[in-house]
Amino acid sequence: MADAAIHGHHGEDKQGWFTRWFMSTNHKDIGILYLCTAAVVGLISVLFTVYMRMELMYPGVQFMCAEGARLIPSSAECTPNGHLWNVMITYHGVLMMFFxxxxxxxxxxxxxxxxxxxxAPDMAFPRLNNLSYWLFVTGVALGVCSMFAPGGDGQSGSGxxxxxYPxxxxxxxxxxxxxxxxxxxxSGASSILGAINMITTFLNMRAPGMTLFKVPLFSWSIFVTAWLILLSLPVLAGAITMLLTDR
Incomplete structure (x- = not known):
């Protein structure tokens, strides 16, 4: 009952599907959105890994051919396509780590x-929480577009x-x-905004009597991780900005 009183959102039942899932500031809804989106991206990343492992099942090159990627082995001529292999490795790593x-x-x-x-009744900055999620989705969209954009060797994707690495x-x-x-x-901007939100919520939104020594270890781990993200991702942003200017 106490949890329902603190975390209940009585207006949710009156919201439409679109309003709830696309404009929500409820921390539970946004958490579910993060998990569902990450699960879809994770499935794509796993499929890349499975495809690479399929190639390694047989000697020689069976699937990643310059004549066109294949899903089943064939006796037709197959010129090795090293760029496609590099693309698979690149996007598996980028998607898994950042998305x-x-x-x-x-x-x-x-x-x-x-x-x-x-x-806490919600996050300290609910609208910022919603913004950080949609920045994450924007990053996913840019990553998917990158797979199909012109890349090295006159093919699609970056390898x-x-x-x-330069x-x-x-x-x-x-x-x-x-x-x-x-x-x-x-994606980094999304994580930085989320980290600011987590730190502020942890320090300022605890219930009366919830001292730092009573906070569960999971919440402590999120708090420490938020600080690590806040300290490390701006450095990454500066590095890839210099990489972009070098191009």
């Missing part, structure tokens, strides 16, 4: 559980590796690398 692990574990579970554990990333032709940089930029 699955951080958003799901930090944005998803953190949004859903931390306010419940510390007795520089998920850590975006000089490969500074010299690869096409817009694919640029879109990948923008995708990481927007």
């Amino acid at each position: 699955v692990v951080i958003p799901a574990l930090f944005g998803g579970f953190g949004n859903y559980f931390m306010p419940l554990q510390i007795g 520089v590796g998920w850590v975006l 000089p490969l990333s500074t010299h690869e032709a096409g817009m694919s690398m640029d879109l990948a940089i923008f995708a990481v930029h927007v």
